[in-house]
Amino acid sequence: QKEVEQNSGPLSVPEGAIASLNCTYSDRGSQSFFWYRQYSGKSPELIMSIYSNGDKEDGRFTAQLNKASQYVSLLIRDSQPSDSATYLCAVNHNFGNEKLTFGTGTRLTIIP
Amino acid sequence: DTAVSQTPKYLVTQMGNDKSIKCEQNLGHDTMYWYKQDSKKFLKIMFSYNNKELIINETVPNRFSPKSPDKAHLNLHINSLELGDSAVYFCASSLRQGDEKLFFGSGTQLSVL
Numbered sequence: 001q002k003e004v005e006q007n008s009g010p011l012s013v014p015e016g017a018i019a020s021l022n023c024t025y026s027d028r029g030s031q032s033f034f035w036y037r038q039y040s041g042k043s044p045e046l047i048m049s050i051y052s053n054g055d056k057e058d059g060r061f062t063a064q065l066n067k068a069s070q071y072v073s074l075l076i077r078d079s080q081p082s083d084s085a086t087y088l089c090a091v092n093h094n095f096g097n098e099k100l101t102f103g104t105g106t107r108l109t110i111i112p
Numbered sequence: 113d114t115a116v117s118q119t120p121k122y123l124v125t126q127m128g129n130d131k132s133i134k135c136e137q138n139l140g141h142d143t144m145y146w147y148k149q150d151s152k153k154f155l156k157i158m159f160s161y162n163n164k165e166l167i168i169n170e171t172v173p174n175r176f177s178p179k180s181p182d183k184a185h186l187n188l189h190i191n192s193l194e195l196g197d198s199a200v201y202f203c204a205s206s207l208r209q210g211d212e213k214l215f216f217g218s219g220t221q222l223s224v225l
Contacts, residue, residue: 008152008153032212034212034213038153042218042219043202043216043217043218043219044155044202044214044216045216046213046214049212049213086153088153088155092212099157099160099168100157100212100214102154102155102156104152104153104154105153105155
């Protein structure tokens with residue numbers, strides 16, 4: 001059973017601080033990794049993708065991947081109240097197989 | 113201009129009824145999906161179609177029957193609704209098979225009473 005695990009939270013972070021969201025996955029053969037953001041009552045939207053070990057930065061967001069530890073994380077710098085949402089980690093075992101396995105999400109609240 | 117649109121947004125019905133959810137995408141994508149999100153926010157794939165052809169069918173009860181009349185549309189029909197079918201159903205699309213960037217519709221919240 002391929003699984004993706006996240007701490008469900010809620011995770012509360014003061015405005016302006018760094019929010020750190022973590023995700024572990026069980027299938028060592030996983031190839032591609034994604035972070036989706038879902039506002040309450042809305043649909044998920046892709047915010048980051050990462051395919052190789054290391055860091056990938058996009059604006060205030062940094063995705064980190066460690067395949068040896070089967071761990072992927074999302075850092076949000078200078079957190080804003082508008083970052084308050086549920087963040088879903090998604091993992092794909094094989095390139096070309098678009099069957100993503102999602103985690104249950106971490107609910108993030110930014111406190112003004 | 114909504115990219116992936118699904119109707120209805122809310123669906124409240126009695127156990128045993130049959131209902132349908134419609135989905136359309138105007139992105140020109142080849143691949144469409146149905147996902148189910150339960151009350152704990154767990155998002156799980158149900159079906160995937162590529163150019164009207166079924167390519168992924170997870171272990172979903174056969175009461176659920178998807179239909180894709182063309183590559184821009186993927187509808188979901190559910191027979192004999194059960195309490196456990198209550199969830200939010202998301203339609204999604206991607207540019208092509210193997211493209212992992214999904215564009216989701218706004219969801220249909222199904223409540224079975």
